[in-house]
Amino acid sequence: MLYQEFKELYERCTSGNCTPEEQELFEAYRDNFDLSDMPWIADFGDRAEIEKRLKTDLHKRLSKNQIKPLIRIRWWAAAAVIFALGGLLVVHKYFDGNTKPQEMASGGNIVKPGSNKATLTLAEGKQIVLNGLHKGHLFTLNDVAVNNDIDSSVTYQKTTAGISRSSPPYHVLSTPLGGKYQLTLADGTKVWLNAGSTIKFPINFTGRERVVELSGEAYFEVAHDSSRPFKVTAAGQLVQVLGTHFNINAYQDENAVKTTLLQGSVKVYGKNQTPGVPEVIIKPNEQAVFKNNRLSKITVDAEAFVAWKEGRILFKNADIHDVMRKISRWYNVEVEYQGQLGNDTYNGEIPRNAAFSEVLKILKLDDINVKQNGRKLIVSP
Secondary structure (H helix, E strand, O other): OOHHHHHHHHHHHHOOOOOHHHHHHHHHHHHOOOOOOOOOOHHHOOHHHHHHHHHHHHHHHHOOOOOOEOOOOOOHHHHHHHHHHOOHHHHHHHHHOOOOOOOEEEOOEEEOOOEEOEEEEOOOOOEEEEOOOOOEEEEEEOOEEEEEEEOOEEEEEEOOOOOOOOOOOEEEEEOOOOEEEEEEOOOOOEEEEOOOOEEEEEOOOOOOOEEEEEEEEEEEEOOOOOOOOEEEEEOOEEEEEOOOEEEEEEOOOOOOEEEEEEEOOEEEEEHHHOOOOOOEEEOOOEEEEEEOOEEEEEEOOHHHHHHHHHOEEEEEEEOHHHHHHHHHHHHOOEEEEOOOOOOOOEEEEEEOOOOHHHHHHHHHHOOOEEEEEOOEEEEEO
16 A cells, blocks of 8 residues: 555544445554564664554544544654654654754744743843843842742742731743743742743732732642632633642633633632623633633643643644644744635644754644745745
């Protein structure tokens, strides 16, 4: 069977659109799957164990309808390795004979994966660039010590006990496109800030509540304090918790604000309790969706919405615009769309440390027509 014939057969069978005869033929290929003719490298792992996992994976894919995966096959063994192991870079190393990922250069520009970098803006407007150059103690203000512990985290720590009642100054931590950073607030709450995001916060929490403002995306692990609820305002909605783990996606170019809960309980309502927008209480693996001034909740796989925090760009039933938005934020590239694009949806993931050249290969393997012009990607039918 030629590659193109197998490719078409694979797509029909995994989407549930094949005939019984085609299903039988494909299952025969699956059952007779053999990696013995494939050159093996240590990065692949144990050959027998991987072959077993590949067959199991394919059996699952044949037993249920699947939408088009993000990573498409070149040939049988490579597809199985990609699907079962998520070994994107391993497979590309095998095909390209290149064991060291390279950045993609075009027109004098080098596109690299994102990294730990942010800017801390103080109340008086002074800015401190956090990129690994400023480590250790930064300053002390109003009995709060500010330290850049490592090259990816800034910490606010009270130096005296008790709760001050004076109004504290506010600071702003911002990550650029292609940046991420971690923040520990004065109450012990930890915040992971995704690319192109901003959080405004007091250097110390006073009064009866703890309030921060978010633009973009962040993951929160809130320190428990039953006497002072923790609140996050973001793009017209307000999230209130006592102590819990959750993620908020509030990018301006998204069509909705999404609050996803991993642990605890969260109350979400319209900012300033907007009349006509009832509150929503979500539990783990539920998501509050704020769209067109309306709140709703759905059941989700919460872990999928914090994959970015674990170093993965994850796509689940994503359209081409969603795919490109996530890539453009992390690699800091502009995306231009030309022509009428299809309605295909994509599943898959890309390691956030993948070289940009690898990302382009993955997109092109899935028949996404993308061209690079400097730091601009042009997507067309």
